[in-house]
Amino acid sequence: MAWRVLATVSRGSAGARTPQGALRALSAAPASADLTRNIGISAHIDSGKTTLTERILYYTGRINNIHDVRGKDGVGAKMDSMDLEREKGITIQSAATHCSWNENHINIIDTPGHVDFTIEVERALRVLDGGVLVLCGVSGVQSQSLTVDRQMKRYDVPRVAFVNKLDRAGANPDKVVDQLREQMALHACAVQMPIGLSENHEGVVDLVKRVAYTFKGVKGEEVEETDVPASLVDEVEERRNTLIEAVADVDDALAELYLEGDEIDASVLTDAIGRATKAREFVPVFMGSAFKNKGVQPLLDGVVSYLPAPTAREGVCALDLENDEAPVPIECDSDAPLLALAFKLEESRFGQLTYVRIYQGTLKKGDYIQNVRTRSRTKVPRVVRMHADDMEEIDEASAGDVVAIFGVECASMDSFVSGEKRGESSRLAMASMYVPRPVISLAVAPKKGAPPNVVDAFGNALQRFTREDPTLRVHVDNESKQTIISGMGELHLDVYVERMKREYKVEVEVGEPQVNYREAITRKATFDYLHKKQTGGSGQYAKIIGYIEPIEEETFEFVNECVGTNVPSEFIPSVEKGCRDAIAKGDLVGFPVEGLRVVLQDGAAHAVDSSDQAFRAAALYAVKRAIGEAGAKVLEPVMALEVSAPTEFQGDIMGSINQRRGMITNNSTDGAQSVINADVPLAQLFGYSTDIRSQTQGKGEFTMEYKTHTSVMPDQQAELVKEFQARRAEESK
Incomplete structure (x- = not known):
């Protein structure tokens, strides 16, 4: 058997034989954008994203030692730099880093897996060119895996998949590949096969090159490349043919060679997989165990070979602000006018830290840049590359790069162009991202008797957090005068309450969680x-005629069908504003009304007494009255719940879900583990984490994400209406 040892740490930087040597060599920027890869590592919670990133950084020489997420040394993984992340053993904020691999510069963003922090995944995928979808070899495709898949598809992000945790009992990578095809509708196929599973997992076979990789050394840093073990040769050939057929289905060049019966060598197959992956028509699946230091280096090779460089990313467009936001194709050209997107904000000890993706042009320290939204012109005092919470100062960054800048005031998703002079690109801006709406709220306030400086710190904390996180909303209730924060889940809000205590020294009093209900109508009125x-002098006069009707979309529509000048055109915008005033707070339970269309058909005006104010008031009262006659109903948020626990607790879990008015949608058992999916009203899930721990002796876990709003039961609606009326009567005293 022929073999050779690859000193993988040295592969990150030519000539470096130690991690320290590789680290020193990283300060140089890549020779061109062709040698750059911008990737995000995303997955369901506890699938091993941060563990995988930690190994990548070690094998590329970016860090000197490996620390585990829940390691006994108390250090924690490099990318979990926040104390809360290390305490809870989860990723809360996305973290950026960079490394080198075979002369390629790789920007990496490690994203959270918990659905409460899904905006971190959203903003990362908005600006990245490729993704690594990590899946547990035992649990396979889980609820957040599906969410990440939707996000990748939303932004047309090519991806490779990595089936992790093959060292665990019950690992079944073939099942996971099947789930990728069936549940995600991806054209996926394995490019590797494991050498042993569970405690016998030793390495992987590369189906493209027909070689075996095993991982030696204290931390798997030595990769032994050998011939395929004789016992696996036949299976490898069979699986390789399956791979070739799968790629040939989506790549015409390979299909032609395959139909002619030509031998498909490794280079030809590699090129075909790369073309199909970059075109988002194929997903190559890699395998290994990041925790056991197996399979990471070949995955890095796959990232370089199969995921696109910024120059190869297709379909990247800006919006022409002077032409009704028409899409304008842009090229990754360092000599073109600057166009960059601020996709993440953080408060640091040096002020606001703004993460930017440069789509074209070059950003230099000391340059003037212009915010397309505000038209403000700012000098860039510092440009840095991020390594989790560490920074490396650089003089410039070019098209295709992901860096951070200091001293530039902006909002998330602002676009920047060159500020030296008004150029062609100043009319261009990058599209924003999808922001899911919050589903849960808390009333928060500083503890009673807090001194003025603490009250100020409380306000500063909320202002900062809402700037950083678009899914965190803050408002003051007009009736109760309480400060209400809204977010994606209990954990999401708990983290911000804890951060106020730690980072701003503010003790916070928290009210009961409040569900964000909605109101809707059931019929036309x-x-x-x-x-x-x-009242003396000029009066108010406005008459409007029309109807309201329900629509399926969770939106509001205003339609003007007036003919003639009975309602003067200058008052139409005021009518629409009045309609929006009417639906901002419904009369049933005080929540917004949605799924409503207002059609204005006719009206009347007075030559003297009609005004914007009069027509706005008329629309407000008219629509309020019509909603009362249109069969108003209350909608509640329903969550997609997934519970994973040992099979012995299956009955108790299902019984608990039924008690919480949940509807079980799927129940599967794989060996000793059960996975139960259900749709459950959010109002019934408060405190569920405590219940699931007690029901399963601490062995069960669950995730949930917002699915939809549906009608509440009649008795529940009556109770909610009664509570709202009693609360309103109490507040009016």
């Missing part, structure tokens, strides 16, 4: 309303 007031 007409309105014919005259608003007339005469």
Whole structure:
């Protein structure tokens, strides 16, 4: 058997034989954008994203030692730099780093797996050119895996998959590949096969090159490349043919060679997989165990071979602000006018730290840049590359790079162009991202008797957190005067309450979690309303006629069908504003009304007494009255719940879900583990984490994400209406 040892640490930087040597060599920027890869590592919670990133950084020489997420040394993984992350053993904020591999510069963003922090995944995938979808070899495709898949598809991000944890009992990578095809509708196929599973997992076979990799050394840093073991040769050939057929289905060049019966060598197959992956028509699946230091280096080779460089990313467009936001193709050209997107904000000891993706042009320290939204012009005092919470100062960064800048005030998703002079690109801006709406709220306030400096710190904390996180919303309730924070889940809000205590020394009093209900109508209703007031001098006069009707979308529509000048055109915007005022707070339970279309058909105006104010008031009262006649109903948020626990607890879990008015949608058992999927109202899930721990002796875990709003039961609606009326009566005293 022929073999050779690859000193993989040295592969990150030519000539470096130690991690320290590789680290020193990283300060140089890549020779060109062709040698750059911008990737995000995303997965369901506890699938091993941060552990995988830690190994990548070690094998590329970026860090000198490996620390585990829940390691006994108390240090924690490099990318989990926040104290809360290390205490809870989860990723809360996405963290950026960079490394080198075979002369390629790789920017990496490690993202959270918990659904409460899904905006971190959203913003990362918005600016990255490729993704690594990590899947547990035992649990396979899970709820957040599906969410990440939707996010990758939303932004047309090519991806490779990595089936992790093959050292665990019950690992079944073939099942995971099947789930990728069936549940995610991906054209996926393995490019590797494991050498042993569970405690017998030794390495992987590369189906493309027909070689075996095993991982030696204290931390798996030595990769032995050998011939395929004789016992696996036949299976390797069979699986390789399956791979070739799968790629040939989506790549015409390979299909032609395959149909002609030509031998498909490694280089030809590699090129075909790369073309199909970059075109988002194929997903190559890698395998290993990051925790056991197996399979990481071949995955890095796959990232370089199969995921696109910024120059090869297809379909990247900016929006032409002077042409109704028409898409304008842009090229990754360092000599073109600057166009960059601020995708993440952080508060640091030096002020606001702004993460930017440079789409074209070059950003230099000392340059003037212009915010496309505000038209403000700012000098860039510092440009840095991030390594989790560490920084490396650089003089410039070019098209295709991901860096951070200091001293530039902006909002998330602001676009920047060159500020030296108004150029062609100043009319261009990058599209924003999808922001899911919050589903849960808390009333928060500093503890009673807090001194003024603590009250100020409380306000500063909320202002900072909402700037950083678009899914965190803050408002003051007009009736109760309480400060309400809204977010994606209990954990999401708990983290921010804890951060106020740690980072701003503010002790916070927290009210009961509040579900964000919605109101809707069930049938069409007409309105014919005259608003007339005469109090001396100019009065108010406005008449509007029309109807309201329910629509399927969770939105509001205003349609003007007026013919003639009975309602003067200058008052139409005021009518729409009045309609929006009417639906901002419903009369049933005080939440916004959605799924509503208002159609204005006719009306009347007075030559003297009609005004914007009069028509706005008329629309407000008319639509309010019509909603009351249109069968108003209350909608509650329903969450997609996934519970994973040993099979012995299956009955108790299902019984608990039924008690919480949940509807079980799927129940599967794989060996000793059960996975239960259900749709459960959010109001019934408060405190569920405590219940699931007690029901499963601490062995069960669950995730949930917002699915939809649905009608509440009649008795529940009556109770909610009664509570709201009692609360309103109490507040009016």
